[in-house]
Amino acid sequence: MRGLTMSIWSKLYYYLHRAGKFLKIFAMIAGPGIIVMVADNDAGGITTYAVTGAKYGYSLLWFLVLLGPIAYFIQEMTVRLGAVTKRGHAEAIFDAFGSFWGWFSLLDLVFTNFLTMITEFIGMTAALSIFGVPAWITIIICWSIMGFMIIQGRYWTWEKIAILFCIVNLIYVPAAFLIHPSFKDMLGGIIPQLPRGGITNYFFFLLMADVGTTIAPWMVFFQQSTVVDKGVQEKDINWSRLDTGIGAVLTVVVAVFVIAVTGKLLYGVDIQSAAQAAIAIMPINKYVGTLIAIGLFDAGLLGAVCISLASSWAFGEVFGWAHSLNQKVREAPWFYAYYFFDLLLAGTVVLIPNAPLVLITLFVQVAATTLLPAALVFLLLLLNNEELMGKFKNTLFENIVDCGIIIGLIVISTGYTISVVFPNILH
């Protein structure tokens, strides 16, 4: 009997020890995947989900669940490419495809990222305006937080602060629980179906918008640069895959719970943004409205930090500047200068009275769509280069899945862009 008890205890100790070791290694390697995926739910993303929920209730949940694996397959390629080549995506494009495609990718990335940053600042100012905070104070708060995050000169510190913001992004989960959504209806929404009202032009428009927010060009550049800066090795690839997989799950969880809130409280209400959703929810349940607004601010902040860093890394790689978060400002002055320049300029544009913010939002989509196919096709070609990738090159299965996803993304994002540029085309 004593021997049996000892055996159970020793087995329990063994499994706990293994679980502890597993968690320890994962905690060391995890970060880039979770951050990029959660940051993908930026201010624009939260707005798209909020509008989707208000318009179609829970009937499009299945589509958002499908977007998780799509994002995973694309981002997983950047992990392998970064870990094997130890190069960011911008540098890899210059090297493999020459200076024309290199400059095109770099300049389009920088332009798209800058415009996207403006939309993040618009989201953040709109979120805090709900609490009566003037836009200029919000911008100063954002600059201070974003500066504090990276000024430490340690990648580790930046990453842990970013993960903290990722946890805040999950605020939509308790917000949904506060309104007691029907989990039966939510589960029903996970089964593929057409919404009430059938297939309409607006339905297609929202589907395309949901896809457009799931994969953005900056994510490809950002995760590859993060993997390199963190020093992820080939032996760590499986851990990084797990990190990316968990991130993909979190991104879907956030999307589903945003829809859970707006699908229950605002179903049938015409809203255009997440900030409008928060304002409309305030009279119904002020706690939920507050959480939505906080979540929107957090989403914009996380998005802005990651997007600005993606541009700084890309410039640093190509121009040969020191470009690591592990370096102090005096060691990598241009890298940090560009990061702050991007932040200051984007924040200032939002403060300009009568700035053409609607036009900027429109151009974000157009600029992103010109870059997305190139970034994804280059990714696929690089991942199939045996000389570069060795045993980590794409398998036949990965090629079939990735090709399907990339073709689908190019078609859908092009369709979305055309419908944004020519809004009457769908009516």
Added chain:
Amino acid sequence: MPNVKQAFSRIFGLFDGIREINNRYKVPRLKMTPLARFSLLFLRMYLIFMIAVLMYKFILITVFHQ
């Protein structure tokens, strides 16, 4: 005057940097397989298409005020 000189040397330094990057990446390192050639051709066509769409929109806005 020294400040102006310094600014000019910085700007020309940037141009030198760009020239150096262009020289460094003059020849694409990726082996141009038929698939790679086709992909690059597709991307060029796609880029031309997107520019055409944007120009059409620009003409609609500026000339026809639509």
